[in-house]
Amino acid sequence: MSEAASVARLPGFRDFPPEALADRERIFEAWRRVSRRYGFVEYDGPPLESLDLYIRKSGEEIVGQLYEFTDKGDRQVALRPEMTPSLARILAERSRALPKPIRWFSIPQLFRYERQQRGRLREHFQWNVDVVGEADTGADAEVLAVGLDGLRALGLGAEDIVARVSDRLLLTALLEAEDVPPGSHPAVFQVIDKLDRGGAEGAGARLRDDAGMAASAADRLLDLIQEGSVERVRSMYGDRPVVAGRLEAMTAYLSDLDALGLGDFVQFDLGIVRGLAYYTGIVFEIFDRERSLRAICGGGRYDRLLELVGGEPLPAVGFGMGDVVLAELLEEKGLRREYRASIDAFVIAASPKEHHLALEVAAALRARGHDVSYALRSHTVRKQFKMAASAGAVAAIVLGPREVEEGMVGVRDMRSGEERSVALADLRAGRGLADG
RNA sequence: GUGGGCGUAGCUCAGGUGGUUAGAGCGCCAGGUUGUGGCCCUGGAGGUCGCCGGUUCAAGUCCGGUCGCUCACCCCA
Structure with missing residues (x-):
C-alpha cells in the first residue's frame, strides 16, 4: 500500500473498473439515445486546448480553476474545463457551410483544478447539447426538452427533478426599471446566485451595500425572486416595453415546453442566474426536488460567443450536464442498475x-x-x-x-x-x- | 486557499483505560473421487493497522506532522 501510494490515482480523478464503467455507460447510452431522438449529431474536440480559448470567453471564475501548464513547445495550454468554447471554435471554422439550425451534442471529459467535494471532482464527463443558428425561443425549449428527456430516460420523473428557468435579459430589464446602473448588475447577479445556497439573510443589505440599490427596490427584487411568477412580473413591470417583450418570449418558451409534455418539470424562477459570463438570454438549471445535491444541469442562450471567437455571428443555446451529480441522484433514487457480467x-x-x-x-x-x-x-x-x-x-x-x-x-x-x-x-x- | 470529521485485509467493519503470533462477515483461491453451477462443508492466500516522526520497557491504540478521503466555506463546469 505504501509502495502503491506513490503511484496512486490523482486526487479528484476516477478509475472505472467494470462495475463503475457499466454505470457510466448506462448514462452515456441514455444521453446518446435521447440526443439522436431529437435529431442531434455527435461531435468531439481535443481535450487539450490553447489557454487563450478560455481567457475572456468564460469569465474569470472558470479561468481561475483551469488545469493549465506550458507544453514542451512553450505553448500555454489548458485541459478543457467546458466544451462550449471548443464548440464555438469548431463552428467558427465551418458554420457557414452548415445548414441551420445546427444541432450538435458531445460527451467530453472536462477538467478543472480545484478541491473536490460532493458532486465535484477534478474531472467529469459532461453531456453538451447545443442548437446554433436559431434565435427563437423554440430553440431554447428544444434544448431544455432534450436535457429533461435525457433524465427521464434514466428513470427520473417530475417528482424527482425540476428545471428552474429564468432570463438574464428580463432580469436586466427589471434592474433598469429600478434604476440600478449597469455597472452594478454583476454585483446583483452575484447576490441572487448566492441566495439559492441559503444566503437569504443579509441579501437585502448586500444589494444595498454592494450593488447600491435603494432599500425599497432591493425588497421588491428579493420578493419577486422568492415569489415570482410571469404574471406577477407583468403586473409590476409590464408597462416597460423591454420587460413586456421578454415576458412574451418566456411565455412562448414555457408553452412550447408544455406542448412537449414537460410542463410539470419546469418552473419560472428569477433566482437562477448562472455564473458564466457569456449567457445572453434564457438560462436554466435542473435540480433534484429535494435539493440535497447541487445543480444537475445548467445552460442557456449565448448569442454572442461565436463571434467572440471569430466566427459568424450566430445565436446559440445549449446546456451541460455532468455525470457525477447525476450518478449521485440516481443512486439516491435507487435507479442505479446493478452490474452483472453476462x-x-x-x-x-x-x-x-x-x-x-x-x-x-x-x-x-x-x-x-x-x-x-x-x-x-x-x-x-x-x-x-x-x-x-x-x-x-x-x-x-x-x-x-x-x-x-x-x-x-x-x-x-x-x-x-x-x-x-x-x-x-x-x-x-x-x-x-x-x-x- | 480556509476550517471540521475520518483513514485497520479487495469490500463492510470489530479491536474498554497502550501489553504476547491484529480479528469477523462478504469476496477471492484450492478442495469436497468416477461428467454438472447457484446452497452447504473444509482448507488457504491476503494487512509494515495511510505515511513519517515523537512519548514509552511496550502504540492499531497517546502526541505532532504529512498525505488521502469526506463535509462545509470560497466558487461553480
Missing part, C-alpha cells in the same frame, strides 16, 4: 479430449455474433460450471465423450437448470441457443 454461452469440455472441440464450437458461435467463453485450461466439470455461473453465462454447452460420439451436445439453461440435447451440427449452424 455472456451467451460457456462451453464445457467434460474431459481434456473435448478441449479443442470446445474451442471450435466457441469460434463458430462467436462468428455468429454470440458472446462465448470457456475454461482456458483443463478443469473438472464441476469447476467449469462454477466458472460458467460467475461469467454470467445464459447457457452452458457441455461436450461429453458419449454425446459427442453421437454428434450431440448438452445445452443447459443456467437459470432453470434444464438441459436438453442438441445436435452439434445444429449448434454450429447457429441453432440450439435460445436466441440463436
Whole structure:
C-alpha cells in the first residue's frame, strides 16, 4: 500500500473498473439515445486546448480553476474545463457551410483544478447539447426538452427533478426599471446566485451595500425572486416595453415546453442566474426536488460567443450536464442498475479430449455474433460450471465423450437448470441457443 | 486557499483505560473421487493497522506532522 501510494490515482480523478464503467455507460447510452431522438449529431474536440480559448470567453471564475501548464513547445495550454468554447471554435471554422439550425451534442471529459467535494471532482464527463443558428425561443425549449428527456430516460420523473428557468435579459430589464446602473448588475447577479445556497439573510443589505440599490427596490427584487411568477412580473413591470417583450418570449418558451409534455418539470424562477459570463438570454438549471445535491444541469442562450471567437455571428443555446451529480441522484433514487457480467454461452469440455472441440464450437458461435467463453485450461466439470455461473453465462454447452460420439451436445439453461440435447451440427449452424 | 470529521485485509467493519503470533462477515483461491453451477462443508492466500516522526520497557491504540478521503466555506463546469 505504501509502495502503491506513490503511484496512486490523482486526487479528484476516477478509475472505472467494470462495475463503475457499466454505470457510466448506462448514462452515456441514455444521453446518446435521447440526443439522436431529437435529431442531434455527435461531435468531439481535443481535450487539450490553447489557454487563450478560455481567457475572456468564460469569465474569470472558470479561468481561475483551469488545469493549465506550458507544453514542451512553450505553448500555454489548458485541459478543457467546458466544451462550449471548443464548440464555438469548431463552428467558427465551418458554420457557414452548415445548414441551420445546427444541432450538435458531445460527451467530453472536462477538467478543472480545484478541491473536490460532493458532486465535484477534478474531472467529469459532461453531456453538451447545443442548437446554433436559431434565435427563437423554440430553440431554447428544444434544448431544455432534450436535457429533461435525457433524465427521464434514466428513470427520473417530475417528482424527482425540476428545471428552474429564468432570463438574464428580463432580469436586466427589471434592474433598469429600478434604476440600478449597469455597472452594478454583476454585483446583483452575484447576490441572487448566492441566495439559492441559503444566503437569504443579509441579501437585502448586500444589494444595498454592494450593488447600491435603494432599500425599497432591493425588497421588491428579493420578493419577486422568492415569489415570482410571469404574471406577477407583468403586473409590476409590464408597462416597460423591454420587460413586456421578454415576458412574451418566456411565455412562448414555457408553452412550447408544455406542448412537449414537460410542463410539470419546469418552473419560472428569477433566482437562477448562472455564473458564466457569456449567457445572453434564457438560462436554466435542473435540480433534484429535494435539493440535497447541487445543480444537475445548467445552460442557456449565448448569442454572442461565436463571434467572440471569430466566427459568424450566430445565436446559440445549449446546456451541460455532468455525470457525477447525476450518478449521485440516481443512486439516491435507487435507479442505479446493478452490474452483472453476462455472456451467451460457456462451453464445457467434460474431459481434456473435448478441449479443442470446445474451442471450435466457441469460434463458430462467436462468428455468429454470440458472446462465448470457456475454461482456458483443463478443469473438472464441476469447476467449469462454477466458472460458467460467475461469467454470467445464459447457457452452458457441455461436450461429453458419449454425446459427442453421437454428434450431440448438452445445452443447459443456467437459470432453470434444464438441459436438453442438441445436435452439434445444429449448434454450429447457429441453432440450439435460445436466441440463436 | 480556509476550517471540521475520518483513514485497520479487495469490500463492510470489530479491536474498554497502550501489553504476547491484529480479528469477523462478504469476496477471492484450492478442495469436497468416477461428467454438472447457484446452497452447504473444509482448507488457504491476503494487512509494515495511510505515511513519517515523537512519548514509552511496550502504540492499531497517546502526541505532532504529512498525505488521502469526506463535509462545509470560497466558487461553480
